[in-house]
Amino acid sequence: MTLRERFSMVFGGALSMFKGMAVTGHWLSHPKGIVTEQYPENRKTLAMHPNFRGEVVMPHDAAGEHKCTGCSLCEKACPNGSISVLNTRNLAGKKVLGKYLYRLDSCTLCALCVEACPFDAIRMGQNFELARYDRSGFELTLNQKEGR
């Protein structure tokens, strides 16, 4: 490398670096363009997309009824064995849902159970803050009342 090339290298390198630094400086002085969410400060206003896949929930109507019939199709569809549908019999001797056990810790939020359900009884919720203080907090019973 001749001296001339070496000089052009040094100054060219510095020049191109300043060009790059101009980009950095631009964003430093234009914080409006950033996309970072100010979480958790914006927790109250933060809304997920409607399709968002949070933990599995079982919607209940005002009377506390759900649509699950205890058919166990979701249990079969789950790749991780996160769902156990424990059935029982009601007073009339009909098979009904007893407990709908859902283990959040082994769930990969894949939504295959929701796809498999023919009655629209479960769906993926909007909750994304899934951390718990205790492992027992991951064992959820999704139906509120037994035997319906």
Add this chain to the structure above:
Amino acid sequence: MELVPATDQALPPGFLTARSGRATEEYFINMGPQHPSTHGVLRLVLRLDGETVVEVVPHLGYIHRGIEKQAEAQTYLQYLHLTDRMDYLSSHHNNHAVCLAIEKAMGIGVPERGEYIRIIVDELQRIQSHLVFFACFGADLGALTCILQGFKAREYITDLFDAVCGSRLTMNFFRPGGSVRDVPEDFTDRVRAVCGKVDAMLAEFDRLLTGNLITKERARGIGVLPRAEAIALGCTGPVLRGSGVDFDLRKKAPYGYYDRFEFSVPLGEAGDSWDRYLIRMEEMRQSLRILEQACRSFPGGPYRSKEKPAYRLPTGTWFGAVETPRGVFSTWIVAEKGEKPWRIHSRSPSLANLAALNPMCVGHKIADLITILATIDPVIPDMDR
């Protein structure tokens, strides 16, 4: 530099050659598995002479989850969601390959709209993955603005995936015969808006890094992979095309509707790190071209052919391959009677590309090893599975 087999000294496992005739003493050093520049839990054992790399031996297995074995206990639909977790930067492509194999086996067709959705989503993810490459490449070389800006541009696409697929990283979106749900009405407008933003960011990236002489000097002539060696090692994707081999599955064996779109496949000449970088930057522009064409002719109609209650593949072997951002991902299914596969094997691009690391690094300095590793663009969970 003469290489002779080891005789006089015991070498750690994996090292093949001993070099004699040097007064200096060689030493061994561990890079990783917790090193930020290895992009994950990859452990590299380096054999160094001063600062010069003599040999590199990668050790894998730190994130092995036995996905191929797990697949044998799962139905095909359940297996799909596991492929997301191999190469998390190209989960749509992985889903796509498995879907192709299942569709071939069961004779399922995909409606026109479904194919368009697949191509748009695939190409968005290619851009997304290359943006992560840009971010990490810059950060590995010490340009920290790159990682912020690269991830910022990626966020536009991630947000779109979040809205369309319901998840940011492991989308689990494709199903045999199409996709799990239809795209929203304003999908093409949103894709166009994202493309516009990414295009503007690419121009910025050129000012930031591509035009930077220091980056150029640090990448040019570093990690040269000769054409013949790239082919012999089974490299694919930008690593192979960087060495000047014109091989892209989208052109050579078009799946889906790729033969309907106009795009070119950028090729390198020297096969060095700089070429691999430039190729990825150009591939993003080509993907933008495909997206533009796809948005223009986005058809209506059904997005998925009729769903089957269960996917039972006929006995036999089935194969599906796609071009992911990192190269050829293919899946090979040995099907038996029933809903579960007998065996599934995946060919992941990252593992084959990693084989090229040692030949590329020999004789370079440690700092160059970081550059070379970054231009391989490895995804470690894809190697281990």
